Amino acid sequence: MDPEEAKRQVAREALRFVRTSEVLGVGAGSTVATFVDALGASDVRPRAAVVASERTRELLERIGVTVVGLGADLIPLPVYVDGADEIDGELRLIKGGGGALAREKVIASASALFVCIASEDKLVRGLGAFPLAVEVLPMAVHLAARELRALGGAPAVRDGFQTDNGNLIVDVRGLDFADPATLEGAIGAIPGVVECGIFARRRADVAIVGTEGGVRILGRPTDSPVL
Numbered sequence: 001m002d003p004e005e006a007k008r009q010v011a012r013e014a015l016r017f018v019r020t021s022e023v024l025g026v027g028a029g030s031t032v033a034t035f036v037d038a039l040g041a042s043d044v045r046p047r048a049a050v051v052a053s054e055r056t057r058e059l060l061e062r063i064g065v066t067v068v069g070l071g072a073d074l075i076p077l078p079v080y081v082d083g084a085d086e087i088d089g090e091l092r093l094i095k096g097g098g099g100a101l102a103r104e105k106v107i108a109s110a111s112a113l114f115v116c117i118a119s120e121d122k123l124v125r126g127l128g129a130f131p132l133a134v135e136v137l138p139m140a141v142h143l144a145a146r147e148l149r150a151l152g153g154a155p156a157v158r159d160g161f162q163t164d165n166g167n168l169i170v171d172v173r174g175l176d177f178a179d180p181a182t183l184e185g186a187i188g189a190i191p192g193v194v195e196c197g198i199f200a201r202r203r204a205d206v207a208i209v210g211t212e213g214g215v216r217i218l219g220r221p222t223d224s225p226v227l
């Protein structure tokens with residue numbers, strides 16, 4: 001299927017999970033941008049949104065959705081909608097292709113229901129072919145690279161890129177993903193690492209996947225969207 005059509009399909013389907021009177025968590029990336037387009041074209045309006053990137057903030061404000069911070073009174077957010085670079089059979093993810101992984105993980109972890117939207121090329125048997133994005137404090141980049149090499153990875157600083165938090169992204173290839181949650185913990189424990197793009201400890205609850213045969217919903221709840 002044309003990837004853009006798959007994005008439109010999953011974006012429309014995800015609208016079923018948005019509650020009009022609640023604050024919605026919204027991630028980052030091109031699939032999320034398509035979701036914001038679908039939201040703008042629909043009657044569905046969340047009360048406000050908490051966003052993972054400045055780009056998503058712009059897109060939402062353009063369709064008239066107010067963006068707010070993640071206040072204590074908002075946790076848990078009922079629903080978080082975001083894309084992914086890889087999704088495995090247990091709905092563990094690799095994210096961070098767009099470099100927004102730290103804020104994405106914060107919002108995902110603050111949400112009761114994480115709805116992942118993606119085209120079927122994102123489904124994988126095992127995580128790890130996509131380079132793993134690691135957000136690092138600029139002054140810690142050499143130390144972090146050394147520690148990532150010690151974990152078996154081949155790190156490369158993303159050229160000319162700064163995150164919305166003012167940090168660097170190190171993309172890492174060659175890591176062993178046999179136990180994604182343990183790897184997530186090990187990378188997170190490196191001094192100077194802000195976050196890594198493994199979402200195994202807080203995986204998606206639902207994945208809406210665009211396929212040739214139409215939309216497939218994986219995980220829970222399969223047939224009872226939050227309305």
Ligand code: 5RP
Pocket residue numbers: 027028029030031032082083084085094095096097098099100101104
């Ligand atoms: C950004 C992300 C995105 O969700 C991920 O890269 C998927 O992006 P796209 O929808 O453009 O394929 O994690 O940090």
